[in-house]
Amino acid sequence: MPAMKAEIDQADASAQRRQTAIARDAMYRASTEIRKMQIDFSREDVFCKVQQRCGDPLFLEPFWMQHASTSAVVVTGWHRMSYTFNDHSFVSHELESHIRRVHSVAKNAITKGKKILFGGGSTQLLGAAVYALSMNLSSPASVVAAAPAYPLYQTQTNFFRNTHFEFKGDVTTLKNDSNTETNAIEFVTSPNNPDGSLREAVLQGVSAKAIYDHAYYWPHFTAIPAPANEDIMIFTISKLTGHAGSRFGWAFVKDENVYENMKTYISVAEMGLSREAQLRALKLMKAILTGNETDIFDYAYNKMSDRWQKLSQIISSSKRFSLQKISPLFCNFFEKVRGPSPAYAWLKCEREEDSNCNLVLGEAKIIGRAGNLFNVEDRYVRLSLLKSDDDFNLLLQRLGKLVESEKETAKIM
Numbered sequence: 001m002p003a004m005k006a007e008i009d010q011a012d013a014s015a016q017r018r019q020t021a022i023a024r025d026a027m028y029r030a031s032t033e034i035r036k037m038q039i040d041f042s043r044e045d046v047f048c049k050v051q052q053r054c055g056d057p058l059f060l061e062p063f064w065m066q067h068a069s070t071s072a073v074v075v076t077g078w079h080r081m082s083y084t085f086n087d088h089s090f091v092s093h094e095l096e097s098h099i100r101r102v103h104s105v106a107k108n109a110i111t112k113g114k115k116i117l118f119g120g121g122s123t124q125l126l127g128a129a130v131y132a133l134s135m136n137l138s139s140p141a142s143v144v145a146a147a148p149a150y151p152l153y154q155t156q157t158n159f160f161r162n163t164h165f166e167f168k169g170d171v172t173t174l175k176n177d178s179n180t181e182t183n184a185i186e187f188v189t190s191p192n193n194p195d196g197s198l199r200e201a202v203l204q205g206v207s208a209k210a211i212y213d214h215a216y217y218w219p220h221f222t223a224i225p226a227p228a229n230e231d232i233m234i235f236t237i238s239k240l241t242g243h244a245g246s247r248f249g250w251a252f253v254k255d256e257n258v259y260e261n262m263k264t265y266i267s268v269a270e271m272g273l274s275r276e277a278q279l280r281a282l283k284l285m286k287a288i289l290t291g292n293e294t295d296i297f298d299y300a301y302n303k304m305s306d307r308w309q310k311l312s313q314i315i316s317s318s319k320r321f322s323l324q325k326i327s328p329l330f331c332n333f334f335e336k337v338r339g340p341s342p343a344y345a346w347l348k349c350e351r352e353e354d355s356n357c358n359l360v361l362g363e364a365k366i367i368g369r370a371g372n373l374f375n376v377e378d379r380y381v382r383l384s385l386l387k388s389d390d391d392f393n394l395l396l397q398r399l400g401k402l403v404e405s406e407k408e409t410a411k412i413m
């Protein structure tokens with residue numbers, strides 16, 4: 001018997017050694033991976049160059065850290081398993097009423113008399129709107145947007161192209177078209193991505209329809225001269241709260257048929273929108289509406305306005321670069337005239353020879369989104385002002401050096 005016990009002990013000990021070796025091996029591999037990642041990330045130039053390209057809105061991260069408990073969501077495993085809510089609907093009516101309330105606080109949209117629709121980010125709703133406006137037409141619709149235009153309109157319309165619609169580029173192609181019968185769908189981005197300008201539809205008349213993309217129509221990014229009141233208005237949580245990863249957007253639609261067609265599109269594509277995304281959005285809306293209800297707007301405006309002032313100050317001493325002009329405007333939300341606080345800088349390289357502005361910025365390890373993506377010359381570049389504090393400070397530092405070196409060169413010459 002003692003011999004048997006010794007054998008068992010020996011077997012246990014060797015199993016334990018095997019486990020320890022496996023664990024050690026796993027830890028070694030994990031630490032090697034982490035080291036590799038650290039090396040990749042410490043290659044600051046590669047990492048940070050890429051960073052300026054996209055519009056990830058992390059500037060609100062500190063706001064949500066300050067509101068961690070009111071915005072936290074916990075979902076137990078058995079909760080919200082059904083496709084639908086208790087009333088058999090795909091949409092949370094509580095969320096709907098909170099969204100309407102947030103608009104009435106921001107004074108940026110008239111939502112009364114319009115139906116609301118949820119989508120997987122505003123991206124999905126933009127596609128749904130093109131489908132809904134074109135599906136019953138007798139001839140295919142030409143889809144257009146005024147340059148400089150947000151690139152996704154072209155990419156998405158081309159990708160989903162069918163016999164009902166086709167992307168035709170800049171709106172001027174239709175404006176100069178003598179055939180007033182041409183069915184047209186115009187994306188109107190207001191404020192515009194990339195230049196922050198407030199826009200109205202260029203095309204008018206019975207055969208022209210507009211989809212208003214109001215992703216940035218919040219006091220964070222623009223004065224609100226009046227509440228928007230168009231037939232199709234699309235908003236997104238990505239730019240209101242910064243939660244781009246939740247993939248949640250909403251549309252207000254006036255016309256019953258257009259609304260029904262958009263709804264069909266969403267249900268065929270998705271069978272309704274994720275209930276977790278709706279819960280997350282509800283919690284964020286509730287957090288926005290606690291206290292004096294204006295905290296997020298005050299915070300976001302102050303931050304974006306401060307960023308714009310710092311950037312403008314650097315560029316103002318340069319002859320090589322210029323920024324878009326945005327005039328102060330009366331804002332219904334702040335009830336006063338306020339200055340600019342755009343989401344993006346639309347930078348122009350002024351020198352004749354600097355026709356590729358990204359190449360010039362590349363000298364300072366900055367790469368923005370090139371003008372050609374927005375349907376204009378590469379003399380223009382979009383720089384995101386929505387990034388984290390660290391990313392923004394690095395951008396300022398590098399631009400500052402670039403402008404300084406311009407002055408040094410001018411002195412020598």
Ligand SMILES: Cc1ncc(COP(=O)(O)O)c(C=O)c1O
Pocket residue numbers: 055120121122123124150189193213215235236237238244247248249
């Ligand atoms: C003008 C505009 N519309 C729509 C979107 C897409 O937003 P979402 O994250 O809701 O799909 C963006 C994102 O940058 C945008 O700039």
